[in-house]
Amino acid sequence: MFALLGVVLVAGAPCVLPAAAGGTKLKPPQNVEVDIIDDTFTLRWARSREPAGNVTVSADYRMPRIVDNWTKLPGCQHVTSATCDFSSLKMHVYEEIKLRIRAEEGNSTSPWRELDTFIPFQQARIGPPKVHLEAEDKAIAINISPPGAKDSVMWQQENPQYSVIIWRNASGAQTWNETHHSRFPRIKIHKLVPETTYCVRVKARLLLHWNPAEFSPVHCVSTTVENELPAPENIQVILENDTYVLKWDYTHDNVTFEAQWLKSYLKRMPGSQSEKWAQVQGCERAPVARCAPPQDLFRKGIYFRVRASRGSSSSPWSQEEKFDAGRQVVIPPLIVALKPLSSRSLQVSIGFQDQTELQHSLTYEVRFWENASNAERKTFVEQRADFPVLSLKPRTVYCADAQALLEDGPRSQRSRPSNTACAATEAGGAPGALLVAGVAVMLVLCAALALGKLVHYVFFPAGKPPATIEEYFPEEPTKNLLLSTSVEQTEECFIVENVDAVSAKEVNHLDEDHRTYTSQASQDSGHYSIEDESGESGESGGSQAGEELGQRGAGAHSAGGRFA
Amino acid sequence: MTNRCTLQLTVLLCLTGAALSVNYGKLRFQQRSSNSACQDLLWQLITSPQHCLDDRMDFQIPKQVEQPQQFQKEEAMVVIYEMLQQIHGIFRRNVSNAGWNETIVENLLEELDEQMDRLETALEEIKQEGKFPWESRTVLRLKTYYLGIFQYLKAKFYSRCAWTAVQVEILRNFFFLNGLIGELQD
Numbered sequence: 001m002f003a004l005l006g007v008v009l010v011a012g013a014p015c016v017l018p019a020a021a022g023g024t025k026l027k028p029p030q031n032v033e034v035d036i037i038d039d040t041f042t043l044r045w046a047r048s049r050e051p052a053g054n055v056t057v058s059a060d061y062r063m064p065r066i067v068d069n070w071t072k073l074p075g076c077q078h079v080t081s082a083t084c085d086f087s088s089l090k091m092h093v094y095e096e097i098k099l100r101i102r103a104e105e106g107n108s109t110s111p112w113r114e115l116d117t118f119i120p121f122q123q124a125r126i127g128p129p130k131v132h133l134e135a136e137d138k139a140i141a142i143n144i145s146p147p148g149a150k151d152s153v154m155w156q157q158e159n160p161q162y163s164v165i166i167w168r169n170a171s172g173a174q175t176w177n178e179t180h181h182s183r184f185p186r187i188k189i190h191k192l193v194p195e196t197t198y199c200v201r202v203k204a205r206l207l208l209h210w211n212p213a214e215f216s217p218v219h220c221v222s223t224t225v226e227n228e229l230p231a232p233e234n235i236q237v238i239l240e241n242d243t244y245v246l247k248w249d250y251t252h253d254n255v256t257f258e259a260q261w262l263k264s265y266l267k268r269m270p271g272s273q274s275e276k277w278a279q280v281q282g283c284e285r286a287p288v289a290r291c292a293p294p295q296d297l298f299r300k301g302i303y304f305r306v307r308a309s310r311g312s313s314s315s316p317w318s319q320e321e322k323f324d325a326g327r328q329v330v331i332p333p334l335i336v337a338l339k340p341l342s343s344r345s346l347q348v349s350i351g352f353q354d355q356t357e358l359q360h361s362l363t364y365e366v367r368f369w370e371n372a373s374n375a376e377r378k379t380f381v382e383q384r385a386d387f388p389v390l391s392l393k394p395r396t397v398y399c400a401d402a403q404a405l406l407e408d409g410p411r412s413q414r415s416r417p418s419n420t421a422c423a424a425t426e427a428g429g430a431p432g433a434l435l436v437a438g439v440a441v442m443l444v445l446c447a448a449l450a451l452g453k454l455v456h457y458v459f460f461p462a463g464k465p466p467a468t469i470e471e472y473f474p475e476e477p478t479k480n481l482l483l484s485t486s487v488e489q490t491e492e493c494f495i496v497e498n499v500d501a502v503s504a505k506e507v508n509h510l511d512e513d514h515r516t517y518t519s520q521a522s523q524d525s526g527h528y529s530i531e532d533e534s535g536e537s538g539e540s541g542g543s544q545a546g547e548e549l550g551q552r553g554a555g556a557h558s559a560g561g562r563f564a
Numbered sequence: 565m566t567n568r569c570t571l572q573l574t575v576l577l578c579l580t581g582a583a584l585s586v587n588y589g590k591l592r593f594q595q596r597s598s599n600s601a602c603q604d605l606l607w608q609l610i611t612s613p614q615h616c617l618d619d620r621m622d623f624q625i626p627k628q629v630e631q632p633q634q635f636q637k638e639e640a641m642v643v644i645y646e647m648l649q650q651i652h653g654i655f656r657r658n659v660s661n662a663g664w665n666e667t668i669v670e671n672l673l674e675e676l677d678e679q680m681d682r683l684e685t686a687l688e689e690i691k692q693e694g695k696f697p698w699e700s701r702t703v704l705r706l707k708t709y710y711l712g713i714f715q716y717l718k719a720k721f722y723s724r725c726a727w728t729a730v731q732v733e734i735l736r737n738f739f740f741l742n743g744l745i746g747e748l749q750d
Contacts, residue, residue: 094704094711119704157707157714159649183684207687208642210698263670265677269656300674301681324681 026103026110029057034099036120037214038127038148038155041091043076044083045101056080059101064117066095073099093120093154124154126213129162129204133221136316137194138231140166140221144185146270147204147213159268160204162187169197169220184267186275190319194226229255229315232289232306237298237323244298246283247290248306248318255308259283259291264301264322277305300325334418336366336402343394343426350385350402350418363405371397371422397424585693586686588637588750595644595745598679603738605672609664609731616725623712623733625740626705632743638690639697640747645683646703647741650710651734652676657717662727 029045036042043059059076062068076084091097096119100112130145144162148155166189167177180189192198199220203213232248239245246259259280266276283291283306301324308315337349350364368389369377380389392398399422404415629647632640652673659669690696713730720726 092708094708121704121707157650157653157710159653207684208646208700208703263674264681265670265674268652268677268680300678 026055026105026108028102028110028113032101032113032115034115034118034123036124036154038124039087039152040085041087041089041120042083042085043073043099043101047082053105055103055105057084057101057103059084059086059099060112061086061089062098062100063092063095064098066092070100076101078104091120091153093124095119121154122209122211124211126155126160126204126206126211128214128216129160129202131200131202131216131219133200133219135198135221135223137224137227138192139188139190139316140192140198140200140223141186141188142200142202144182144187144202144204146185158206160206162202162204164189164200164202165215166198166200168193169199185270186267188320190231192223194223197222227315228313229308229310231316232257232308232318235304235306235318235321237304237321243292244295244323245290245292246280246304246306250289250308252308252310255310257283257286257289257291257306257308258314259286259293259304259306260317261293261297262303262305262320264303264324267303280304298323298325334364334402334404334415336400336418336421338398338400338421338423340423340426341388344392345388345390346392346398346423346425347386347388348400348402350404364402365405366400366402368398368400371399392425394425395427397422586689588748591682591686592745592748594682595679595748596742598675598682599738599741599745601675602672602679603735605668605675606731606735606738608668609662609672610728616728619720619723619725619729621716621729621733623709623716625709625733625736626702628702628705629740629744632740632747635702635744635747636697637748637750638695639700639702640744641683641686641690642697642700643702643706644741644744644748645680645687646706647737647744648676648680648683650706651737652680654710654713654717654730654734657714658722659727661722661724662731663724664727 031044031046033044034041035044045057056078057076057080058078059073060070061073062070073084073086074088075086096117098114098117100114102112103110127147129147132143132145134141134143142164146152146155146158146160162182162185164180164182164187165177166180167175178189180187197220199218201215201218203215205211205213229252232250234249236247237244238247248257250257260277261280262275262277280291280293280297282293301322303320303322305317305320307317333352335351337351339347339349341347348366348368350366362383364380364382364385366380366382367377368380369375370393380387389398389400399420401420402418406415628634629643632643635643655669655673655676659666687696713733717726717730
């Protein structure tokens with residue numbers, strides 16, 4: 001009976017298939033793609049080549065971690081065109097989502113085609129940011145608004161960085177362009193030419209994600225006529241006698257300067273927050289190209305900018321210079337020493353006065369010269385603090401001094417010059433040096449061999465210990481005698497010392513008595529030559545203990561030495 | 565045996581002497597001191613948590629953050645950066661209702677800004693070395709977690725108790741950050 005049923009079922013199945021093959025079987029859409037740009041989600045597919053009829057397409061979605069059933073995708077139900085927009089779905093952009101799509105015609109539907117799972121945030125492309133330009137005579141300020149709408153879900157937790165391409169919109173043969181990268185939404189490009197049209201394109205990028213991005217449309221602006229007063233240049237914060245001083249360069253006379261500062265964390269804030277510049281006290285109307293701001297400004301990172309004024313006209317603001325308190329390292333004073341190495345070389349050693357250990361790696365600039373009137377100075381740049389200078393003349397005095405360079409960050413720091421050290425190369429010709437070198441090599445080899453033999457003897461004794469020791473060491477004696485016995489003896493010795501320390505001290509004064517005492521106490525010990533050595537080591541506690549040790553084995557002397 | 569020892573020692577010396585472009589020791593030191601400065605500042609902000617027991621919330625920080633040993637140093641760096649970035653974003657919000665000393669909040673933002681600065685440099689370096697962990701799922705889970713905190717604050721209208729609950733959660737964050745910083749090992 002069941003076999004009959006089985007046969008019917010099996011027979012039934014092939015009967016179904018021919019009917020389907022013969023009829024109009026719908027195929028699901030081909031070449032399906034998900035396109036996400038900012039918060040716009042689009043599904044695209046290839047239109048079927050079959051004659052249109054009433055073929056529509058519908059899609060479902062599923063989020064394995066949140067919505068685990070197949071749900072209708074809003075905006076993508078019974079669509080006649082080749083795309084559909086499902087942006088209205090309030091999406092968890094960081095969660096995995098799975099889509100499936102099928103074609104429909106009348107009552108019949110194609111099988112579902114499932115797309116690969118994806119995470120919208122990782123799939124999305126970054127749209128174009130909004131750009132606003134402001135031109136000065138030799139600079140352009142670019143204000144960038146992040147991509148996406150104000151209530152954007154996709155990038156709401158992101159702090160994008162920006163890349164700006166700027167080029168000169170000139171018809172001549174000279175094409176000039178620059179690419180700038182900015183971590184903040186406001187960027188100012190300096191060193192431009194007045195009365196010229198420049199064009200920019202901006203795109204956003206995320207530090208932690210590999211999302212491709214779209215450029216903004218081209219924006220152009222013309223720089224203004226050259227200003228009467230140029231902006232100050234080369235703003236620096238330098239340390240003078242333990243005080244931070246702001247310095248800059250200026251070409252014109254008869255001007256006063258105004259300096260402003262901004263806490264660097266404000267640069268990260270969106271909008272106008274990033275422009276809360278404050279006056280630097282003591283630099284509101286500086287007559288010279290330097291001023292000393294209050295030292296409490298220099299706690300954390302800050303930006304400085306300076307402008308010049310004459311009468312009612314003022315220059316544009318200078319380039320903003322960042323001072324990073326964490327990056328300022330005061331390099332302690334250097335000390336240079338020269339030592340003769342041979343007749344043709346000297347060793348340069350650079351150290352610090354305070355023996356401080358720096359976290360940063362320094363580069364040293366060493367000036368080297370012969371102590372003669374017209375000597376040329378050679379400069380070496382070295383990372384090492386100890387290095388030889390070769391190919392020198394014998395019996396000549398050379399001198400050197402050094403400066404340390406700290407290459408941390410965009411601007412390097414230079415320490416004050418060190419002392420000048422002088423030394424003379426040794427006498428003697430080249431053959432002598434070779435001979436000495438040869439002898440030295442031989443000696444080193446011999447010493448190495450001897451050391452090797454000693455190590456081998458001490459650590460891996462090949463000999464068989466005397467028979468008497470075997471009484472005390474019933475286990476195999478080929479173990480590392482020295483090390484194991486000394487461990488045992490340490491424990492023993494503590495006990496011994498405590499008991500005998502008092503009495504031993506009394507006897508220490510008279511050498512003879514000391515010797516008598518020790519010989520009396522050594523009645524029952526084995527008489528080893530080493531015993532005398534430990535007696536001579538001087539301290540009573542040690543020798544007493546050394547005696548006890550003498551009973552135990554060959555390593556007595558070195559172990560006894562511990563108590564000396 | 566001595567020969568093998570020497571060989572091993574030589575290999576070890578060579579490896580440690582190899583040039584490393586990211587100075588992890590220095591980064592770890594800087595991050596740790598910055599982290600403890602942030603924790604001190606946060607403690608100074610705590611006002612009266614006992615009134616806010618009803619607003620306690622389990623924000624469900626991703627489990628991976630609680631077990632930082634599983635991270636490679638590059639992923640640890642990325643996770644730390646994401647957390648700092650999000651914490652910075654939180655304290656940038658409307659804190660007026662919290663009744664906090666504005667200077668302390670400013671100092672906290674300054675400290676976070678400096679920490680992020682250091683990490684940004686290190687992250688660019690590992691990108692150039694080709695070791696950047698683009699596929700980190702933990703970063704995505706963290707984004708969901710911090711989104712939850714933002715939505716909680718908004719739902720509670722940035723009330724004082726809501727801020728207190730968030731502050732306690734961020735203190736926990738710094739504790740986990742310490743663990744992550746420990747993974748910045750060569």
